[in-house]
Amino acid sequence: MDTPEKKRILLLITNAYAATNVIHSGLIRELAAAYEIYLLSDIIDEEARMMINKNFSIHIHRCNLQICKEPALLKIARRMEKLLFMNHFHIETQQIKNLELPWLRQFLIKIVACLTWFPTLSVFLLHSLRRLIIQLPSANLAEHIHFDGVISTSPLDNRENRIVNNLKTKQVRSLAIIISWDNLTSKGVINADHDYVLVWNNIMAKEYKQYYSVLSHQRAKVEITGIPRFDIYNETEIGNAECLSADIPDNHRIILFATSGIKHFPDQADILNHLIKYAEKAKNVTIILRTHPGDDATKYQQFQNHPLLKINYFESITAGSSIPRLDDLQRLAYALRLCAVCVQVASTIRLEAALCNKPVISIAYDGNSRMPDHLSVKRLYSYSHQLALNKLGIDQPVYSKAELFQHLDSLLTGKQMIYNRDKLRDFIPQTKLPASQITMNCIHQWLT
Numbered sequence: 193m194d195t196p197e198k199k200r201i202l203l204l205i206t207n208a209y210a211a212t213n214v215i216h217s218g219l220i221r222e223l224a225a226a227y228e229i230y231l232l233s234d235i236i237d238e239e240a241r242m243m244i245n246k247n248f249s250i251h252i253h254r255c256n257l258q259i260c261k262e263p264a265l266l267k268i269a270r271r272m273e274k275l276l277f278m279n280h281f282h283i284e285t286q287q288i289k290n291l292e293l294p295w296l297r298q299f300l301i302k303i304v305a306c307l308t309w310f311p312t313l314s315v316f317l318l319h320s321l322r323r324l325i326i327q328l329p330s331a332n333l334a335e336h337i338h339f340d341g342v343i344s345t346s347p348l349d350n351r352e353n354r355i356v357n358n359l360k361t362k363q364v365r366s367l368a369i370i371i372s373w374d375n376l377t378s379k380g381v382i383n384a385d386h387d388y389v390l391v392w393n394n395i396m397a398k399e400y401k402q403y404y405s406v407l408s409h410q411r412a413k414v415e416i417t418g419i420p421r422f423d424i425y426n427e428t429e430i431g432n433a434e435c436l437s438a439d440i441p442d443n444h445r446i447i448l449f450a451t452s453g454i455k456h457f458p459d460q461a462d463i464l465n466h467l468i469k470y471a472e473k474a475k476n477v478t479i480i481l482r483t484h485p486g487d488d489a490t491k492y493q494q495f496q497n498h499p500l501l502k503i504n505y506f507e508s509i510t511a512g513s514s515i516p517r518l519d520d521l522q523r524l525a526y527a528l529r530l531c532a533v534c535v536q537v538a539s540t541i542r543l544e545a546a547l548c549n550k551p552v553i554s555i556a557y558d559g560n561s562r563m564p565d566h567l568s569v570k571r572l573y574s575y576s577h578q579l580a581l582n583k584l585g586i587d588q589p590v591y592s593k594a595e596l597f598q599h600l601d602s603l604l605t606g607k608q609m610i611y612n613r614d615k616l617r618d619f620i621p622q623t624k625l626p627a628s629q630i631t632m633n634c635i636h637q638w639l640t
Contacts, residue, residue, distance in 0.1 A: 198228040199340035199639055202255060202359070204352045205233040208485055210345035210371045211515040215244060217420035219628045224250035226632070227639075230337065232355070234259045237512035244509075247518050255337075259351050266328055270350055272304070273321040274380035279305040280314045281403060285378045285575040291566035315406055318381075322407055325350070325383045326357050341365045341639050347386065348379035356384040367638050368412075369631070372540065373619065376400060377576035385410040388638045390417045390631060393619055395580065415634045418627030422620060424525045425547050437530055440502070444478045445604050447471070448531035450541040453486030457537050457569045461491040462559025464501075466593045467535065470600055471500040477604065480504060480527050484539070485516070533603045535596075538572035542587060543619060546612035551603045552587035553596065581619065586612040 201223070205211050211233075214220055223229055231241060232255040241254055262270070278286035290301055308314040342359050344352045347368035356366045367388040370376065376399045389412045391397050397414050404412070440446065449467055451460045464481060471477040482504045483489050489505050496503055504527065507517045524544070528534065534545035535553045545552045556570040565571060573582060573589065588603075590596045623630065 198226070200228045200230060200338065201639075202230050202232060202339045202342040202355075202364075203252070204342065204344050204346070204355060205231065205236060205515075206259060206349050206352055207346040207371060208235060208515045210369070211236065212521065213369065213371060213419070213421045214345050216516065216518060216521045217423060217628055218248070219420045219631060220244065220252070221248040221250055222628060222632045223635070224248070224252055226636070227340075229253065230255040230339070232257055232259065235514045237510055239510045240513040240515065243518065260354070262350055262354075263328075266325060266350065269321055269325050269328075270380065270383070273318065273325065273383075275301060275304050276307065276314060276318050276321070277381050277403075277407075279308040280311070280318060280406075283377050283576050284579070285374070285577070288566070288571050288574055318407055322381060322383055326353075326385070328354075339364050341367060343635075344368045344384070344386070346371055347382045347384065347389075348375050350383055353382065353384040356386070360385070365638065367635065370396060370400075373543075374575065374577040376403065381407065386412045388412060388634060389414050390634055392416070392419050393621055395618060413638075416621060417630045417634060418621045418623060420626075420628040420631055421521055422544065422547065423626040423628055424521050425528075425544065426626065427525075437526075440478045441476075444476050445532040446530050447477060447479045447533050447535060447600070447604075448482065448527050448545075449479055449535045450482045450537070450539060451484045451487045452537035452539050452572075453484050454488045454491075455486065456572055457555075457558075459559035459561055460487065460537065461494075462561070463535070463537075463555055463596075464492060464495060466559075466596060468495060468498055468501060470597055474600075474604070478502065480531065482524065482527060482541075485514075533600065537569060538575075538578065542581065543616065546586040546616055547620060549610045549613055551610050552612075553599055553603070554587045554589045555596075556589045557591045557593070557595075584612075584615045586615055 205214065229252040231252050238254060241252065245251055290298055307317060339359065342356055342364055344356055344366060346352055347370065360366065366384065366386045368382065368386040369390045373392055373396060376396060385408055389400060391400060391414060393416060397416055400414055447467060449464060467479050471479055477500065479501045481492060481501060483506050485506045492503060495501055504523060509515050509517050528545055528548045528550060531550060533551045533553060534541065535555060536542050536545065537555045542552055542554060556573060558568055588599050590599055
């Protein structure tokens with residue numbers, strides 16, 4: 193008997209975090225087992241695709257179509273749309289970001305924002321701009337391959353939107369996976385009408401329904417799946433990442449310092465220097481530095497030979513790709529299990545450390561500089577997606593080097609147990625099934 197032909201899915205990956213959520217989490221293995229997967233990506237080269245196939249014992253095809261740049265008219269329309277969207281819904285993140293702009297741009301933004309004083313006009317303009325953006329023509333796609341569905345893993349990227357919209361004209365179904373908890377309040381508008389939208393939690397589901405009940409007449413089915421790349425924190429074995437702990441004395445307590453993007457906080461090397469000074473004074477402390485993909489690794493080279501520091505630089509899977517090496521999640525999970533304290537800068541690792549019941553210190557001072565509030569790192573904790581998390585008390589914000597040292601003393605010498613995992617139920621659903629399996633169940637429903 194012939195084996196039934198698998199349905200074909202076009203998988204769009206244009207963002208490194210989206211790749212981590214779909215590939216590094218192992219979700220790609222389940223996808224490739226059930227469907228014929230064609231990968232369209234501008235950040236995964238042929239060598240990386242072959243490594244992925246080998247690592248997961250799968251075969252995903254490469255789609256040789258190109259991801260085109262946005263035309264100038266589309267960029268202008270999308271910026272206007274984002275400005276109206278952020279002001280219409282009074283989103284704190286954009287209000288804070290506006291303060292970083294030159295005064296003339298701030299003045300122009302305030303003029304445009306006046307349109308939102310008239311809600312009916314504001315909604316009409318948002319609808320009109322979104323329909324214009326969706327209907328703008330794009331290059332013809334996939335003439336030689338019939339796809340049963342397209343998965344957009346970075347649905348706030350308008351390049352992915354254009355591909356989805358093109359395939360929609362061919363009656364191809366679409367599913368969006370929202371990458372991260374901040375996307376709906378920081379990245380603008382999803383300019384495609386998806387059949388299914390997968391989100392982390394109920395907070396994001398409510399955000400999506402609030403915004404897109406206004407922006408779109410079509411209703412996507414919104415499903416809460418959890419976070420596939422967080423599944424690793426429920427595993428008892430996390431693979432071989434012992435190189436992180438090599439040469440660290442058994443009696444040393446470990447501080448994990450996870451940096452943020454350089455555009456958010458240019459002076460993170462100052463914080464590392466402060467941590468090294470603390471470790472030198474304490475004498476039984478080692479620091480593991482984990483650099484963010486958007487950070488400037490050269491800023492830390494001056495410290496790399498320090499005996500109390502181990503640096504886990506961001507590494508791409510290949511020279512021609514910009515996604516992390518395939519064991520990146522294991523390395524982070526291992527570092528979190530090793531550490532006694534996690535020091536972070538307004539990143540998702542704030543959630544991950546709390547999920548591992550580790551004490552978290554949140555850096556809210558600007559190293560050796562004194563920045564105005566609208567440029568200070570502490571502004572990041574006032575972004576929309578951070579506000580609900582701030583109320584949970586899962587971390588200790590520090591506003592000076594003295595406070596940092598004080599809380600390190602308390603956390604590294606204290607014996608108290610930390611139980612933060614249960615506080616995160618609103619952010620990370622507690623389910624019997626792994627998030628990857630829930631995601632696969634939703635994909636099966638979508639294509640049925």
